[in-house]
Amino acid sequence: MFGVLLRHFRELAGLSQEGLGKRIGFSKSQVAMVERGHRPPKEDFVQKADDALNARGALVRAASKMSFGVLASWFEPFAEEEAKAVARYEYDSSTIPGLLQTEAHAYAAHRGACPPLDDDEIERLVAGRMARQALLTRKPLPDISFVLEASALRRPIGGREVHRAQLRHLLELSKLRNVHIQVMSPDRETHVGLNGPFVLLETDDRRRLAYLEVQARSFLVSEQPQLGDLFALYGMLRTQALGLEESRELIERIAEGL
Numbered sequence: 001m002f003g004v005l006l007r008h009f010r011e012l013a014g015l016s017q018e019g020l021g022k023r024i025g026f027s028k029s030q031v032a033m034v035e036r037g038h039r040p041p042k043e044d045f046v047q048k049a050d051d052a053l054n055a056r057g058a059l060v061r062a063a064s065k066m067s068f069g070v071l072a073s074w075f076e077p078f079a080e081e082e083a084k085a086v087a088r089y090e091y092d093s094s095t096i097p098g099l100l101q102t103e104a105h106a107y108a109a110h111r112g113a114c115p116p117l118d119d120d121e122i123e124r125l126v127a128g129r130m131a132r133q134a135l136l137t138r139k140p141l142p143d144i145s146f147v148l149e150a151s152a153l154r155r156p157i158g159g160r161e162v163h164r165a166q167l168r169h170l171l172e173l174s175k176l177r178n179v180h181i182q183v184m185s186p187d188r189e190t191h192v193g194l195n196g197p198f199v200l201l202e203t204d205d206r207r208r209l210a211y212l213e214v215q216a217r218s219f220l221v222s223e224q225p226q227l228g229d230l231f232a233l234y235g236m237l238r239t240q241a242l243g244l245e246e247s248r249e250l251i252e253r254i255a256e257g258l
Contacts, residue, residue, distance in 0.1 A: 002062045003035040009053040010035075024048035033123065040131045078199075078211045078220060079132060087143040087202040088135070089234050091193050095152050096166065098129045099136060099144075100173060100181070105166045106130070108158030141178040147193070147237045150186040153254050160258055167255035174248055182241035183250050192236045200234055 010020050010031075017035070018028040026045060034041045041049070041063055050059040082088060090097050096105065106129050110122040117125070135142060153170075156163040174181045184191065199211040210221035210230045221227050242250060 002041065002059070003037045005055075005059060005062050006031075006041075006049060006053075007035045009049075009055045009059065013053050015053075020049065020052065023052045033120075040127055078209075078218065079128075081201055081203055081209055082132065082135060082199075084204045085135070085142050085201045086140075086204055086206075087200075089145045089200040090197070091147045091234060091237050092152065092197045093149055093193060094197070095155075096148065096157075096170070097146055099133055100146065100170055101129065102162070102166050102169045103130055104162045105158055108162055112157075136173065136176065136179060144178055145180040145182070145234075145238070147182050147184060147234070147241050149184050150250065150254075153183065153251060156258075164255055164258045167251055167258075170251055171248060171255070174244070174251075180244060181247055181251075182238060182244060183247040184237070184241045188240060190240075192233055192240060198230055198234075200231060 010017070013020075015023070016028075017031040020026075021028045021031045024045065025048065030045075034045065043063075046059055046063040049055070050057060053059070088099075090099075095109070098106065101109070103126060106126045107122065110117055110125055136144060153167065157166070170181060173179050184193070196212070196214070201209045201211070203209065207222070208227055208231065210227055212219045212221065221230065241247070
């Protein structure tokens with residue numbers, strides 16, 4: 001576990017959490033949260049700590065093998081498959097998906113949870129969400145597609161400034177050659193996705209999986225015919241949604257109206 005190893009090298013060096021934090025440019029609380037496993041270390045944290053503690057690459061190697069222990073326990077099995085995916089497709093009916101969220105948006109979304117979460121739990125969940133976003137630029141590049149509802153793009157989670165930054169973030173992500181973001185037209189009179197959101201994966205060994213979540217209850221689908229039905233449904237959603245360029249234009253108009 002990275003946190004245990006970090007503490008070992010810190011204590012060998014005779015440093016407090018505050019002392020290590022000062023050396024590497026992080027706060028005492030950030031060091032403490034990494035040691036407790038409440039948030040994953042960022043790349044610059046790992047490299048600076050490894051250098052400052054003369055760990056000779058041990059911390060860098062440990063960080064490269066980290067699992068998703070910062071995620072909600074019910075989500076971990078899916079996240080492990082997601083990290084290895086060669087393709088990932090998601091339809092979301094009411095929110096902006098976690099892989100597309102800014103950190104500020106993610107904090108605001110978790111602060112609005114019911115029942116309420118304490119600050120440490122929010123920090124842990126946001127850190128896990130941010131760590132998962134490495135999938136977007138992982139090499140080799142996975143094929144990633146989203147179909148979103150226009151209503152989710154208009155909901156100002158976190159307030160106007162956070163919301164505007166979130167929409168700009170979507171526009172930047174849509175420029176990635178492997179990321180395709182489409183928006184369902186709010187004027188459609190027929191809609192095949194009314195039964196709710198879902199995520200589809202194709203793993204590195206070419207297995208296909210579907211993930212459904214309702215009120216923090218999750219389901220992995222790996223059997224036919226349900227799996228085939230969900231892949232066919234996603235194809236229909238993409239057909240019904242606005243095209244990629246039209247979707248970008250709609251996001252831009254919403255952002256400009258804030």
